[in-house]
Amino acid sequence: MSSDKLSAVLDRIDADFDKSLERLFDLLRIPSISTDPAHAGDCRAAAEWLAKELTGIGIESSVRDTNGHPMVIGHRKGKGKPGPHVLFYGHYDVQPVDPLDLWETEPFAPRIATKPDGTKIIVARGAADDKGQLMTFVEAARAWISEAGDLPISVSVMLEGEEESGSPSLHPFLEANGEELKADLALVCDTGMWDARTPAITTMLRGLVGEEITITAANRDLHSGMYGGLARNPIHVLVDILDGLRDETGRVTVPNFYDGVIEMPADVKEMWDGLGFSSDDFLGDVGLNIPAGETDRTPLEKVWTRPTCEINGISGGYQGAGFKTVIASKASAKVSFRLVGNQDPEKIRAAFRAYVRAKVPADCKVDFAEHGGSPALRLDFDSPSLAKARDALSAEWGTQAVTIGCGGSIPIVGDFKTKLGMDSLLVGFGLDDDQVHSPNEKYNMTSFHHGIRSWARILDELSK
Amino acid sequence: MSSDKLSAVLDRIDADFDKSLERLFDLLRIPSISTDPAHAGDCRAAAEWLAKELTGIGIESSVRDTNGHPMVIGHRKGKGKPGPHVLFYGHYDVQPVDPLDLWETEPFAPRIATKPDGTKIIVARGAADDKGQLMTFVEAARAWISEAGDLPISVSVMLEGEEESGSPSLHPFLEANGEELKADLALVCDTGMWDARTPAITTMLRGLVGEEITITAANRDLHSGMYGGLARNPIHVLVDILDGLRDETGRVTVPNFYDGVIEMPADVKEMWDGLGFSSDDFLGDVGLNIPAGETDRTPLEKVWTRPTCEINGISGGYQGAGFKTVIASKASAKVSFRLVGNQDPEKIRAAFRAYVRAKVPADCKVDFAEHGGSPALRLDFDSPSLAKARDALSAEWGTQAVTIGCGGSIPIVGDFKTKLGMDSLLVGFGLDDDQVHSPNEKYNMTSFHHGIRSWARILDELSK
Numbered sequence: 001m002s003s004d005k006l007s008a009v010l011d012r013i014d015a016d017f018d019k020s021l022e023r024l025f026d027l028l029r030i031p032s033i034s035t036d037p038a039h040a041g042d043c044r045a046a047a048e049w050l051a052k053e054l055t056g057i058g059i060e061s062s063v064r065d066t067n068g069h070p071m072v073i074g075h076r077k078g079k080g081k082p083g084p085h086v087l088f089y090g091h092y093d094v095q096p097v098d099p100l101d102l103w104e105t106e107p108f109a110p111r112i113a114t115k116p117d118g119t120k121i122i123v124a125r126g127a128a129d130d131k132g133q134l135m136t137f138v139e140a141a142r143a144w145i146s147e148a149g150d151l152p153i154s155v156s157v158m159l160e161g162e163e164e165s166g167s168p169s170l171h172p173f174l175e176a177n178g179e180e181l182k183a184d185l186a187l188v189c190d191t192g193m194w195d196a197r198t199p200a201i202t203t204m205l206r207g208l209v210g211e212e213i214t215i216t217a218a219n220r221d222l223h224s225g226m227y228g229g230l231a232r233n234p235i236h237v238l239v240d241i242l243d244g245l246r247d248e249t250g251r252v253t254v255p256n257f258y259d260g261v262i263e264m265p266a267d268v269k270e271m272w273d274g275l276g277f278s279s280d281d282f283l284g285d286v287g288l289n290i291p292a293g294e295t296d297r298t299p300l301e302k303v304w305t306r307p308t309c310e311i312n313g314i315s316g317g318y319q320g321a322g323f324k325t326v327i328a329s330k331a332s333a334k335v336s337f338r339l340v341g342n343q344d345p346e347k348i349r350a351a352f353r354a355y356v357r358a359k360v361p362a363d364c365k366v367d368f369a370e371h372g373g374s375p376a377l378r379l380d381f382d383s384p385s386l387a388k389a390r391d392a393l394s395a396e397w398g399t400q401a402v403t404i405g406c407g408g409s410i411p412i413v414g415d416f417k418t419k420l421g422m423d424s425l426l427v428g429f430g431l432d433d434d435q436v437h438s439p440n441e442k443y444n445m446t447s448f449h450h451g452i453r454s455w456a457r458i459l460d461e462l463s464k
Numbered sequence: 465m466s467s468d469k470l471s472a473v474l475d476r477i478d479a480d481f482d483k484s485l486e487r488l489f490d491l492l493r494i495p496s497i498s499t500d501p502a503h504a505g506d507c508r509a510a511a512e513w514l515a516k517e518l519t520g521i522g523i524e525s526s527v528r529d530t531n532g533h534p535m536v537i538g539h540r541k542g543k544g545k546p547g548p549h550v551l552f553y554g555h556y557d558v559q560p561v562d563p564l565d566l567w568e569t570e571p572f573a574p575r576i577a578t579k580p581d582g583t584k585i586i587v588a589r590g591a592a593d594d595k596g597q598l599m600t601f602v603e604a605a606r607a608w609i610s611e612a613g614d615l616p617i618s619v620s621v622m623l624e625g626e627e628e629s630g631s632p633s634l635h636p637f638l639e640a641n642g643e644e645l646k647a648d649l650a651l652v653c654d655t656g657m658w659d660a661r662t663p664a665i666t667t668m669l670r671g672l673v674g675e676e677i678t679i680t681a682a683n684r685d686l687h688s689g690m691y692g693g694l695a696r697n698p699i700h701v702l703v704d705i706l707d708g709l710r711d712e713t714g715r716v717t718v719p720n721f722y723d724g725v726i727e728m729p730a731d732v733k734e735m736w737d738g739l740g741f742s743s744d745d746f747l748g749d750v751g752l753n754i755p756a757g758e759t760d761r762t763p764l765e766k767v768w769t770r771p772t773c774e775i776n777g778i779s780g781g782y783q784g785a786g787f788k789t790v791i792a793s794k795a796s797a798k799v800s801f802r803l804v805g806n807q808d809p810e811k812i813r814a815a816f817r818a819y820v821r822a823k824v825p826a827d828c829k830v831d832f833a834e835h836g837g838s839p840a841l842r843l844d845f846d847s848p849s850l851a852k853a854r855d856a857l858s859a860e861w862g863t864q865a866v867t868i869g870c871g872g873s874i875p876i877v878g879d880f881k882t883k884l885g886m887d888s889l890l891v892g893f894g895l896d897d898d899q900v901h902s903p904n905e906k907y908n909m910t911s912f913h914h915g916i917r918s919w920a921r922i923l924d925e926l927s928k
Contacts, residue, residue: 035786096788102684165786206689210787219751220566221902225670225872228802229772230763231747232756236710236775243707246700283695283827287683290827292700293693308693311700312790317777318798322499322629323674323835324560325800325873326776326901334782336789338692363747363754371787408689409789437790438685 005148006460012147013139013452020139020452021112021122023053027092027131028110028124034069034093035165043069043161046092050138050159057142059157064177066169069093069161073180076145078154083463084184084385085154087422089412090134091163091190094126095437102439112445119196120445128434132443133189134159136429136451143456152463156183160412163190166210166372167411174419185385186416187458189451191428194275194402196444199393199454201386202426203379204304204405205413207339209349210371213241213356214332217364222327232361234331235316241359242333245309250294252309252337254351262341262378264305272300275402285433304405308338334371338407345373374411379423385462389425392457396450427458469612470924476611477603477916484603484916485576485586487517491556491595492574492588498533498557499629507533507625510556514602514623521606523621528641530633533557533625537644540609542618547927548648548849549618551886553876554598555627555654558590559901566903576909583660584909592898596907597653598623600893600915607920616927620647624876627654630674630836631875638883649849650880651922653915655892658739658866660908663857663918665850666890667843668768668869669877671803673813674835677705677820678796681828686791696825698795699780705823706797709773714758716773716801718815726805726842728769736764739866749897768869772802798835802871809837838875843887849926853889856921860914891922 013020032046033039047063047070054061054074061074072092097107105111110124122132137157144151158181162169174181191202217234218227247253264272279291279299293302302308316331318324337348353368360366386403393401406426416422429447430436477484496510497503511527511534518525518538525538536556561571569575574588586596601621608615622645626633638645655666681698682691711717728736743755743763757766766772780795782788801812817832824830850867857865870890880886893911894900 035784035788037785095790096782096784096786098782098784099685164788208689208789210789212787217752220899221563222750223872223901224772224774224776224800225672225802225870226767226896226900227750228774228800228871229757229766229770230743230755231750232752232754233774235706235778236756239703239707239775239778242699243703279694286686286691286695288681288696288827290696290825291694292696292825299694302693303690306693308688310688310692310697310789310791311703311781312688312788313781313783313792314699314703314778314795315783316779317775318560318562319777319779320499320560320562321501322560323676323798323800324499324628324776324901325672325674325774326559327774328777331778334787336688336692336787338689361754361756363752406689407692408687432690435684436690437687437788440684 003460006457009143009147009456010453012143013456016143017449020135021448024122024132024135024448025110027135028126029108031108032093032161033096034162036096040069043093047072047159047161050092053138054157058145059141059155061157066173068169071161071173072157072159074157076151076155078151081153081463083153085156086185086187086462087156087158087181087183088137088187088189089158089160090137091130091160092134093161093164094129094131095164097125099439104440121442122445122448123440123442125441127441127443128430129436129441130163130190132448133428133430133451136448137187137189137455139452140455140459143452144459152459156181170412170415174415178420182420183422186422186424188410188413188424188426189428190410191406191426192430192432193447194404196431196446197397198399199397199401200404201389201393201401202406203403205377205410206407207343207345207374207376208409208411209337209339209345209373210334211349211352212332212334212369212371214330214367215360215364216330218327218329221329224325224327227327231327232364233327234364235328237360237364238314238316238331238333241356242311244359249296250292252307254348254355256351257307257348260342260344261307264301282432303407305340307340307343310336312336338409340376343376345375349373372411374409375414377413377417383423385425388461388464389427389458392461393427393454396454396457427454429454467924470921473607473611473920474917476607477920480607481913484599485912488586488596488599488912489574491599492590493572495572496557496625497560498626500560504533507557511536511623511625514556517602518621522609523605523619525621530637532633535625535637536621536623538621540615540619542615545617545927547617549620550649550651550926551620551622551645551647552601552651552653553622553624554601555594555624556598557625557628558593558595559628561589563903568904585906586909586912587904587906589905591905591907592894593900593905594627594654596912597892597894597915600912601651601653601919603916604919604923607916608923616923620645634876634879638879642884646884647886650886650888652874652877652888652890653892654874655870655890656894656896657892657911658868660895660910661861662863663861663865664868665853665857665865666870667867669841669874670871671807671809671838671840672873672875673801673803673809673837674798675813675816676796676798676833676835678794678831679824679828680794682791682793685793688789688791691791695791696828697791698828699792701824701828702778702780702795702797705820706775708823713760714756716771718812718819720815721771721812724806724808725771728765746896767871769804771804771807774800776800802873804840807840809839813837836875838873839878841877841881847887849889852925852928853891853922856925857891857918860918860921891918893918
């Protein structure tokens with residue numbers, strides 16, 4: 001019975017796909033950059049647009065204020081339905097768009113393009129991360145309700161507006177609304193496929209610690225002729241600190257950094273070796289060919305199971321056209337650590353700050369700014385939900401779905417587990433070449449279309 | 465006879481001082497930032513203003529085009545005068561004004577202020593470097609001609625518009641106009657006094673090599689979660705290169721960097737020890753108290769007689785508000801070397817580039833941009849001109865003038881010697897706290913007033 005309904009729902013998805021695309025474009029046009037205070041109004045506009053859409057399709061939703069950007073919360077109880085009550089999570093905020101000059105078209109003017117190989121893509125900031133992904137679920141729910149009159153299971157929705165800026169409001173919001181949000185299972189759509197043909201469920205995520213340090217030396221900029229060789233140059237102090245963070249083997253030197261790092265069991269390594277990951281292809285796609293980082297690790301280990309330290313930004317002195325013989329007063333850098341296993345974000349933040357303080361000369365000052373922290377996550381999941389999702393994905397894509405790791409961080413998954421005691425099922429349709437966080441971000445048309453159909457199938461499977 | 469004339473000229477300078485100040489303010493209002501192409505028109509405007517002023521006082525002058533910003537060239541032959549024919553040099557271009565938010569008032573809206581200790585100062589970009597300084601000579605010449613009817617010696621004037629941006633047009637211009645510009649002695653006004661009471665003649669200048677390096681890794685910005693630990697981060701490559709430029713004793717590590725460095729003779733060191741230079745005061749004035757740089761050198765050695773390597777600017781990745789978990793595609797830095805003795809600018813540039821290339825991974829690219837190069841200069845000067853200038857300065861300031869070194873670079877002095885076989889007399893009235901190249905640049909009222917009077921006396925002395 002339910003699979004008759006399903007095929008009708010899938011047909012409806014195909015028939016309405018152009019309208020689904022129009023709705024996604026409306027959302028992509030809103031420049032909801034959460035890290036930039038100038039775009040606070042745009043973040044709220046995106047939240048209001050989503051609450052209206054969800055309510056419109058029958059998932060009663062509202063915009064809920066926080067100290068930062070608002071949450072969108074919605075519920076639709078399936079009357080006396082079997083199966084788990086699920087909470088769907090996505091985020092409507094996006095990354096900044098700089099460097100703007102590298103975008104072929106306006107980041108917030110979405111367009112459809114065709115790649116040389118004929119692949120149709122949706123180009124816009126947020127197309128893949130995460131507006132395109134969250135809309136795959138919204139459109140699946142729309143099709144179920146409009147075609148079958150109801151959802152196959154009870155569904156709640158939580159759409160965040162601060163995922164790209166450290167989620168400062170998330171903890172207080174979960175504390176205050178835990179009872180309302182708690183469900184049997186969280187569905188998180190912010191991850192990728194193994195490749196354009198192979199769907200994947202992510203069962204391992206790296207954590208993150210973000211730090212910004214600013215070194216202040218003299219109380220003003222100095223002439224490098226008059227003071228050079230005698231006055232402290234804060235850029236020299238900064239590069240000494242940053243260069244010292246990694247040794248020649250690529251290991252991070254912060255004391256006790258590797259406490260809690262877990263080695264992968266042999267069986268997992270075996271499965272991953274079976275995936276035939278090609279570092280040449282992975283790096284070749286971005287114009288590189290020499291693996292960086294720890295010299296004694298395989299490429300997949302490096303991106304899935306090993307912690308890292310990356311300098312995400314550095315700034316100091318004269319950066320304009322031409323040259324200025326100045327010794328700057330300040331220099332700063334944004335540094336992030338990816339965490340794995342049981343590494344403790346706050347212990348690592350403290351160890352990093354101690355390492356930096358020990359290297360700053362007595363007549364210089366160092367300031368720290370915290371930019372988020374979350375532990376790594378490993379979902380040890382033999383749950384029926386995982387099996388059902390794998391079946392649904394395999395059926396939709398015609399290829400056996402795989403379980404993989406992910407180098408990125410999705411703090412919400414850890415919070416769902418620790419604060420609401422809720423496991424998460426991580427299913428997403430992004431691809432390595434989506435240029436997430438980069439100019440010309442895109443989302444494959446097939447990811448959007450089959451992503452919608454995939455959620456329709458998963459909801460059906462979970463109801464069985 | 466000439467000293468009667470002199471006293472009348474000095475009286476005229478005092479009587480007309482307010483007008484001299486108004487003229488300086490007119491020049492300071494022109495934002496002639498030579499390194500920024502957006503200000504090319506302002507540089508020309510400053511040149512035209514100066515040519516008009518000089519011609520107006522009787523020094524026939526014209527604006528002479530170059531491939532960059534124009535030169536101002538003027539001449540006034542003293543009919544049958546004794547004494548040397550001098551060429552006065554100054555520059556009308558100024559440094560950029562960033563960081564603009566640290567300026568108490570508009571950089572190009574000159575104002576007179578009074579410091580807590582009662583010192584009157586002129587505040588504006590270029591007040592000290594070099595518009596205020598070059599106008600001391602212009603106003604002295606004006607007073608001589610208007611009061612005594614003529615200059616005591618033959619005078620040519622050369623005002624450059626690219627001193628703050630590596631003087632790219634200087635060599636071709638000297639090549640093309642050497643015969644016209646050659647004189648018996650150059651008078652250069654771009655240096656400082658020993659302190660607010662003690663006039664100085666600079667006989668030693670450091671050279672300069674300016675380089676900009678850009679490291680390119682991936683062909684686009686990458687997500688530090690997806691690629692972190694495996695893909696090369698160009699900021700890591702850059703900080704490794706930059707941190708390696710100096711060892712733990714502060715010595716520069718570029719191979720053969722110290723070739724040609726000359727140790728000061730004992731007598732010079734003695735004279736300088738006699739100056740009672742206080743590194744605590746010098747650094748304390750800018751909020752520092754620990755001498756940086758080479759651990760085995762005295763502070764005055766460091767700024768006058770030792771070569772340096774300074775990072776003047778660094779840039780890469782996300783530098784905006786908040787945080788972005790990105791691995792940048794590019795990172796760049798502006799690096800300058802101060803040279804002494806017989807260090808060869810082009811050999812050092814080549815050695816630096818070789819050092820950098822050797823450290824860049826094979827799948828990354830490095831680009832270099834040249835930002836000027838000039839050898840150090842030591843004026844071994846027992847010439848009567850030096851003695852005459854010392855007498856004139858001592859008479860004006862009531863304190864014995866000293867001969868000193870200067871950490872900065874004035875490429876023109878080397879070019880006058882090598883291309884025109886002409887010695888230079890370096891006399892200036894800047895002070896350590898002028899905030900040259902920094903926000904709130906200033907020039908003491910006494911420097912401007914007694915600077916004008918000093919040149920009037922020097923012209924008189926040279927005519928004897």
